[in-house]
Structure formats: C-alpha cells, structure tokens
Amino acid sequence: MASQPGSVLVVDDDPAICVVVGEALRRQGHKVKIASSIRERAALLQSFAPDVLITDVMLPDGDGLDDVAQIIAQEHRINVIVLSAQNTLNTAIRATEQGAFEYLPKPFDLNELTRAVADALATRRAARDGEGERTADFPHDGLPLVGRSPAMQEVYRTIARVLSNDLSILVLGESGTGKELVAEAIHSLGQRRTKPFVAINMAAIPRELIEAELFGYEKGAFTGAHARTAGKFEQAQGGTLFLDEIGDMPMEAQTRLLRVLQSGEVTTVGGSKAIKVNVRIIAATNKQLPTLIEANLFRQDLYYRLNVVPIDLPPLRERREDVILLARHFLELAAREGLPRKALSDDAAQLLMAYHWPGNVRELQNLMQRMAVLARENMITADMLRQALPLGTVPAEAAASADQLAGAVREWARRQLSIGLGQAQLSLHDDLLAVVEPILFQETLANVDGNQIRAAGLLGINRNTLRKKLTDYGLDPVQLRLMD
Template sequence: MPGHILLVEDDNAIATVVSAALEDDGFVVTRTDSLVGRDRNLAGQHFNAMLTDVILTDGDGIDDLGGIRKAHPDMPIIILSAQNTLDTAVRATDTGAFEYFPKPFDLDDLVRAVHQAVGQQAGGQQAGARNTVEQAAENIGEGLPLVGRSQAMQGVFRMITRVLRNDLTVLILGESGTGKELVADAIHQLGHRKTGPFVAVNAAAIPGDLIESELFGHEKGAFTGAVTQAIGKFEQANGGTLFLDEIGDMPAEAQTRLLRALQSGRIRRVGGRQEIAVNVRIVAATNRDLKPMIAAGTFREDLFYRLNVVPIQLPPLRERADDIGALAKHFLRLAAHDGLPLRQLDNAAIALLERQPWRGNVRELQNTIYRLALMARDDLIDIETISSVLNEGMAPAGNSDGAGFDSALHGWLAVAGPVGGRLYQRALAAFEKPLFEFALQQTAGNQLRAAQLLGLNRNTLRKRLVDLDINPDQFMTDR
C-alpha cells in the first residue's frame, strides 16, 4: 500500500525525522520547505497524501488548502503545526484535513495516520471524509478564552473539532475550575448550531423540587406558586445547545425524566398533558466520578451511557503547568480590558506561578492574576509581589498578615522530621482539614460564605467536606 508522500516542512530536523520514518515504512517522500515548492510539485506529480506545516517561510500553509483540495480531491492532507491553539485546530478541520497533529507529536501516531490516509484513498473514499465541513469564517475561535499549548490541551482541542459538525452528545469531565463551560461554549460557538441559543443550567444550584420545572417548564397552576406558565430550558434551547452543568448532582427523579426526553426528543411541562418536540444538542459536564455513583445507585447507568457518547476529559492545571505562563498573560490582558492596569510578568514570576499547586485550577489562577493586576505597584509584576499575594490567600480571616497560619506552619515543620520529598502532601494532610473547619467556624457553618472565604467553588468545598468527613452543621450558630 505505501505510496508517494509530499512533505511540506521548513524545519529541517522535523522534515528529516518524518521523511526517514515514512521511508522506513516503504513510502517515497518528496520534501519541500515552501508554498512555492509545494505548488510546483503538485503541478508535476501525483501524490497519495500531503503532510504540511502551517507557518512556512513564504506564507500560511492552511490559507489556500481549500483550492488544493478542489484541484486534488482524492489526496488526503495531514496538517502539522506548532501554532497549537484551538483556532488552528478548527481551521485545520474546516479545510477538510484528514488529520491534524500539533507539535511535538508522536512519530508512530503520525506514520499510522499516513497509512490510514493512503489506505482510505486507495479504497476510493474522498480524502478528509471524516472531517469535511464548510469553510469556517476567517479567524474563527480567536475570541474564545481557551488557552493552552500543552499536549493535554491539544488533545482537548482535537476532540472539540471532532464534534463541531454533528449533534453527538458530549460529556465534559474535569475538576472544578478547569473550564468545562468554556469547552461547552466553544462547541456551540464553533459548531453548526452557533446561530441558535446556548442555554446553560447548573443542576447543583437548583433545589431538587424545582429542577424539573427549570428543565421542562410548567403550566399555570401546576403547583403552589405557579401563577403563570413558564418555558423550561429545553424549549429555550430549541435549535441550539443545552448545557447541563454539574449533571452528577441531579436528583434521581429528574434523571428519569431527563433520560426520557433524551430518548424521545420530546418533553412535557410539569402539570401539562401535551408532549412538545424539541431539537437540542446536549452537552453535559460534571466534576464528579459518575461510575462509583452508578454502583451506589445514585446515578442512572442508562443515563450515563446516553450522555457519555463523546467524553472530553479536561486536565487539572497541575498537569499542564507549561500552560500557566500563557494563561497568566491572557488573564492580564483580560484584567486590563476590565479596567485594571495593564501589567506584565517577568520570567521569575512565571516560574513561581508554575510551581503552585492551583487546587482551584484555572479559575483560581485567574482570580490570583486579577489580584496581582490590582495590587502590583509597578507595571512589571515581580516575584515578591506574587509571593505577597499568594501568602495573603493563605491568611485566615481577621489575620491580614497571616502570622497565625505562618506560625502554625513553621511549628509543624519544626517537628515534622524528614519528609522524603513529600512535603506538600504531608503539609496538606496536616492543614487542610483544620483550615476548612476554621472557615466553617468563621462563617457559622454557611458553606457559600466559607467557600468565598477560602477562594473555592462551592461544589469543590462540598466535595472536600465529604472527603474529609467534616459535618458543616456542627458549626452552625444563631448569629
């Protein structure tokens, strides 16, 4: 099956390694480092597939791929790019590319993709049949706040591009603060339903006895307080996308009605008799592990399989530390747009940010960057300013200089003994539970206020309270 491959790549080291790997598998490889060379070779020879970089010495390798695909409709195109943004992934997909590989890529995966592409061509299928879509608008996706050049985020971007031109149900998984709603919004804004509404509903924020009314609407008089007819989220999202956030917190009875709506494409308002057809694309998200909940009987297994058609796992920030610098700069620009002074970070400051645990993930990083933009005395944020802001985040309420926490930490360190390289884990185990108990004590057991005091999402706080076996009711007082 091996055939003739055109490799368009101006990085000599990459071109050499890729061509050697393909030739070892029996392919004949013609190399060029420019758009001019690409066009010259395409005019004079037949190729079974083309691999092309995006940024070349004489232009953008994606810009005119639509014309090349018209001239060579049976030639699969594989795009290689160091411009590892969601915008590039979407542009690659929208050209009808067979595959997109962000650099650095796995060489074995690339060779396998070339074999698949050439085999598909030999089978008579149109190149790019998996991803062919209409040409996207110029610069599509640039305005979306999804930032990341790490391998983990490149996998997320590639999964997003695979669901843009279909209505498959997507389940976004990840810790609080990782950007699940941003991914849902990107799927909608870049997809074929972008002219329709995007409606979001947070299952954890709605009382259990009201969630069915919120989702499906209700008729006048359906229950006490239903003085008028109300249109639910399903009807509001008709023709567009319905984002079901924190789906793991949905009550069991509502899960049953949701499953029925997903299976039939029809809903019935609470207190109503008429079934209403709805046309919505479902994107769900959760920060919980649903499989143990299925085993415990708190989440329906059939609903899980209905939602988990295309899972997208978002990595925590600690697993993509090489994205922190780009994210921090992005948030500084957003802060300036929101009226705060325009700041910059020096390299030492970025390195310090990269070493933080970021338990609140991207949301916590954004909040920290906004505080830095507000509190920095100079336009260049240095390591001392960051250390000060991070230490303030550790200080308990009523102790602005953090002396009490600092003293306790140093006292623990004095008696902790050898830690074997696990200082962070041991310190966290020693201080996390009393810190949460302190926050609940200061807020009289009010979980929302405690979460705000700690700088955490309320759902994250509730999960950690369960994990740490802390009962917030014991801290409630009359104040």
Template sequence: MGATILVADDDRAIRTVLTQALARLGHEVRSAGNAATLWRWVSEGQGDLVITDVVMPDENGLDLIPRIKRTRPDLRIIVMSAQNTLLTAVKAAERGAFDYLPKPFDLKELVAMVQKALSSPRPPVEPVPLPPVEAEEETLPLIGRSPAMQEIYRVLARLMGTDLTVMVTGESGTGKELVARALHDYGKRREGPFVAINMAAIPRELIESELFGHEKGAFTGATMRSTGRFEQAQGGTLFLDEIGDMPLEAQTRLLRVLQEGEYTTVGGRTPIKTDVRIVAATHRDLRTLIRQGLFREDLFYRLNVVPIRIPPLRERTEDIQALVRHFFHLATHQGLPLKSMDNAAMERMKRHRWPGNVRELENMVRRLAALYAQEVIGLDVIEQELAEAAPASQPAEEPVNEGLGAAVERHLKEYFAAHKDGVPAAGLYDRVLREVERPLLSLSLLATKGNQIKAAHLLGLNRNTLRKKIRELDIQVVRGLK
C-alpha cells in the same frame, strides 16, 4: 504497495526526518520547502497523502487546503503546526484536513496517523464555515499549548461539525463550561442559543420545571406558562452543568428525552420535539455514583458518547505562563494597567498546587493587576499572595450541625443566584414545598419498608391523605410492600 506522500515544510530537518521515517515503511516521499511546489504536485495529480506545515514562506498551509479539496476532494491532508492553539486545530478540521498534529510531534504518532489516513476510508463531510476570528491568543476560549490541551483541541476540532453528545469531566475551576462554549461557538449550531443550567444550584423539585417548563395551572402558583431550558435552547446547545447532582426522578425524564427526542412540559400532555445538542459536565465520579445507586447507568452511556477530561492546572503547569499573560491582558479591558511577571515569580507560580485550578489563577492575576503599583510582579509579591490565599484554597467544609431552615435558606440563595435576573419562574412557593414534601414522604416510606399505614402514622397524616400525595408527587413505593 507503498504510497506517494507529499511533504511541505520550510524546516529542512523536519523534511529529512519525515522522508527517512516514511521511506522505511516503503512509501515514496516527495518533499518541498514551500506551498507553491506542493500545489503544483497536487494539481498535476501526484500524491496519495499530503503532510503540510501551516507557516511557510510563500503561503499559509491552512489557506491552501480549500484549493486542494476543491481540486482533489479525496486527497487526505495532515496538518502540522507550531502555532498549536485551539483555533489552528479547528481551522484545519473545518477546512477538510484529515488530522492535525502540533509541533514538536512524536514521530511514532505521526507514522500511526499516516497509516490511518492511508488505510481508513473517510466519508465526505461538508465543512462548517468559521466565523471571522482574530488569531490572537487572547481571543481564544481555551488557552494553553501543553500536550494535554493539544489533545483536547484535536478532539474539539473533530466534534465541531457534529451533534454528538459530549461529557466534560474535571475538577472545579478547570474550565468545563469554556469547553462547552467552544463546541457551540465554533460548531454548526453557533447561530442558535447557548443555554446553561447548573444542577447543583437548583432545588431538586424545581429541576424538571426548569428543564422542561410548565403549563398554567400545573400546580398551585403556576399562574402562567413558563418555558424550560430545552425550549430556550431549541436549535442550539444545552449545557447541563454538574449533571451528577441531578435527582433520579429528573434523570429518568431526561433519559426519555434523549431516547425519543421529545418531551412534555410539567402539566402538559402534547409532546414537544426537541432539537438541541447536549453537553454535560461534572466534577464528580459518575461511575461511583452509579454503584451507589445515585445515577442511572443507562443515562450515563447516553451522555458519555464522547468523553472529554479537562486536566487540573497542576497537570499542565507549562500553560501557566500563557494563562497569566492572558489574564493580565483581560485586566486591561477593565481599565487596569498591563503588567507582567519576572522569571522567579513565574517559577513560583508553577510550583503552586492550584487547588482552585484556572479559576483560582485568574482571580489571583486580576488581584495582582488591581492592587500592586509595580509593572513587573516579583517573587516577594507572589509569596505574599500565595501565603494569604492558602486558607481560602482549601475545600469548603460542609456546615456543621446546620438546621433544616438554614439548609433550605442556603439552597434557595444558590437557586436565586443561578438566574441572571435573580427572579425564578412563577409558582416558586408551591414548588419549594413539593421539594421538601417528596423526599420527606419517600424517606418515610423507605424507613417503614413501604408500609403506608406505618408511614402515615410516622408522618402524622391520614392514610388516604398519604395515598393522595403519593399519586400527586409520583412517588414510587417499593414493589411488593404495602
């Protein structure tokens, strides 16, 4: 049997299209051009499903949802809106809407959404109240109204009231950390801390100490207890950036934490319960790393509960105008004059490939605001800027014939820069030595096929010394080989 569907939209054409499409499916459709009529029907007990616009002449459709849910909590509501920003999607979800559909919408998609709303039971979810947020686009963490961004908004809105682990993928500069921050700032853990750690910026041997902390005396130089990122993020969100660069040893320990919900500090014995939401991110293809034996498949599935792909800027060029306006506005907060861009310049921006994605675009717009006197940026300026930026837009090349000392120095500079105050935890000297020592011993054992006598000779070490170091560094020797 067909259902009774209540439609509220001040656009007569949309009401007509929806009425005809849903009637062909056997449903009875009642449509109105205002919120008052919709509320009257709902309060009288009419309707099995509501489809409502946001902006109507007498009341905002989002403001009507809480009243509908208090009166008829089982009534499903689909929200449509031309104000298709992340904030609209989040507000619709947290106030109890079944789903959100940006305008202009695909009629087949709406029909499928209606059928899903009518057929699938929805367990009651207590809405998560949003903090007061201005509705201006400039205040939003994510900018863009392209179809690709709309899908991301809808996924984020569904995740706000959950603790599901999320894997964010995308090229460098696309805004993966912004997605993680949006999940935190608009989710139920927003009162807790947001802690980020970049795996690519930390020496491999220091990652376990950084993540889980260490006890006093855990190793030479550990003169005091140091808290790890898991402890710092307790009750909040832990963002594991560039998870594809995490060494296998740390992957094993992280998997254990995700499975058991507890961990021990380096040198500690007492398990510590953890209560954090994990959001991971990478620009690398983890499935390829799994095939290469560089990433654990079981950890991948633990992290990839909800995958979110952030498209590169070249796949959403329709968002460039909004992003340029946003970055020009942000530049005014730094004392720079407000600028704009003429149509020819904007079209040229849309044709650029943007290999550095949104980060490259932001840097260019800030440069335009700072260096040029004209209020309206023209095509000549954009051509000049893109020509000068072209070499810098190419991927950075790996150092050629870089010595070990230079490589270590470069790596340590990145590690120091990853800390806000530029000062890592105590015991750095021994941790760095361990970082160099473990791969040296592991590779030597691999080269000698696990033969510890040959490995000791290769390293110039006494065999007993090598055995001791294997135990201390917890190095796995290939089973069956000696």
C-alpha cells in the same frame, strides 16, 4: 498492521523533520517527496499526485493552511495531515474547517504520524469517490481556551472533530478547569452557533425544582406557578443545552431526562402535551460518574447516552507549561477591561509555576484580576503574590524543595567526581538518571493512578519514551497504580 504503500508529499522547512519523516515513510514502502515552502509544494503538485499531503503551517513564504481546502478540491480529495507548533484551538479548528484529515501538534510522535498516514490512505481508498466534507465560515477571534500543553492539544483536537456533528459530549474535570468554556467553544464554532446556548447548573437548583427548570411548567402546576414557563430545553431549541454538574442531578430527574433524550420530546410539569425539541446536549461534571453508578446514585443508561464523546480537561497542576501563558492572557484581558496594565517579574513567574492551583484556571484568573487592581507597581513580584495567595506558604515550600534537591545533586556530583577522578571514564549523567528517574516515574504514575498518557504529559515526554523507560527500569504501571 502496515498500510498498503501510497504516495506522500511532506512539506516542512525543518530539514531534520523532512529527513526523519521521509525515511520512516519510505521504510513502510511509501513513495515520498519533500518540499520546504508553499512555492515548492505548488510546483511539485503540478507533476506529483500524492495520496497524502503532510504540511507544516508556518512556512517561509506564508501560511501552509491558507490553500489546503483548494488543494483538496483540486487533487481529487487528497487527504491532508497538518503539523503545527502553533498549538492553539484556533489552529486545530482552522485545520478541520479546511478539510484536513488530521491535525498533529509539534512536537509529534513519529509512530502517531505514520499511523495517521496509514489511516488517511485507507480512508482515501475506501471513499475515493465519496462526498467531500463541508467547510464552514467559523469565527476565530476571541476563542476562550488558552494553552499549548500536550493535554490541551488533545482537548483542541477533540473539539475540532465534534463541530460538524451533534453527538452528545461529556466534559470531565475538576472545578475551575473551564468546562463551560469548552461547551461555549463547541457551540460558538459549531453548526448550531446561530441558535441559543443555554446553561443550567444542577448543583445550584433545589432538587424539587430541577424538573420544572429543565422541562418547564404550566400555570398552576405548583404553588407560585402563576404562568406557563418554558424550560431550558424549549429555550435552547435548535441550539445547545449545557447540563453543568450533571452528577448532582437527582435520580428521578435523571429518569425523565433519559426519556427526553430517547424520544426528543419534553412534557412540561403539569402539562400533557409532548413538545418536540431539537438540542445538542453537552454535560459536565467534576465527579466520577462510574463511582456514582456503583453507588446507585447515577443511571448507567443515562451515562452512556451522555458519554458519547468524552473530553477530559486536565487540572492546571498537570499543564504547568500553560500557567504563565494563562496568567499573561488574564492580565491582558484585565487591561482591555480598563484595569491597569501589569507584567510578571521572573520570580513571580517561577512562583506561579510552583504553586499547586487547587482552584485551577479560575483561581489563576481571579488572582491576576486582583493583582491588576491591587499591585501598586506595573511589575508584579513574587512577594506581592505570596501576600495575595490564600495558601501563600505552598509556593515557598515548593521553592525550598527545589533548592534542597539542587543541593543534594550538587553534593552527590562533588562526591562522585572526587571518588572517580582516577577513572578513565565517568558516566555521571547516566548514574544520576538511574537514581532519579525511577523515583520520578513512580511518584508521577502513582499520582495519576497509573494513567500513562497523563503521566507522560506531566513529565514532558511522549508516551513511547515513558513506556521504554518503564521497561528499562523494570517498573510495572499496574503496581504503581496501587501506590499511596
């Protein structure tokens, strides 16, 4: 549904972005003005009072985020949408703490931007005289999450949105994707950061001891209970309790956990007095909880209690554009810890990109630490990595597959050119795409069970482009979901 027209100031030093965004907004009836620098933005704000400000971060004369909070305060709660090619958690957090209404990483989807403008206008009209959101003095150094892929941008944006509230969070992802790092980031950047962060791994504790670990126990409650011991809930009082591998929690413990979440009180094992607790719950699992619910292995009501805000961490193979960034980050961390400083050769980088990473980010970190110790030269080569990888043949096979594909395309192009030399016009590019793209889309969608958002991220295209391509080729995502 189209929004009521409003006024928008677009600030970006890329003329193409200004033209495209400005034209899209004008077609929706909005009044639009353009600036290309902080200085121009400030000058326009003297005479133009926009409802929405769209601003880039890296501008020719400074950081576009630096005075956003001040602009919001001065311009009667103007809603600000931040655009940035600096696609890091740091940028998402800074945008949120400055009071930005929305943060969109570049390259952005134009439809998503226009929807954000419509939402910003509607929110401004509904709460023009409401209280302003708080800004906070969050630390920015040493942020644990690294990555600029579209999938990680979604993670950053979700993290930024939950920092000012205490909603329960469920972090989903394969083993080694960094679920505990997400929990630590939410705690260390959020409003409970001065209180304890306590983590417990359900899979690492004997089933019969989980309740004692979580809720504490009284002296004599069981054999070996020599003194009263506070449980994790008490230890995390005022802070954050991270329940890792929640899918491995026994049903009887799930029932008691649900009662604690509903009442805000714990009773120690062997005790009778209820203890008030105030903690934020962040749970994580690498299992499909809906499947466990169907098998009567996980409580549905507990699932709903935990899954208020889901954060889906992508496996490393679905964020390959982050692999080299992460590898260099881990080598730098190793150097800071006193290990020899190492760099990656081009062939080593290509091999890392080709590898499937069954152990995800944790596997990559371990490999880089190993290379920092064992590599004799300062430059890490592909041959060194092949010797260190437990599945060393996989990258070589992937490279061989790429060579075979290149050879097949080369042969196809030569054949088409020889056949079509007498024709007035050739369309080799379109012909090749018509053969290759449907196969690529089919295999990618089948691999992610028809999830178009994840497929678009893997393909490196936006969701709208993927949808159009699927329509053009007559491909049905529902059918692709059923492919083996």
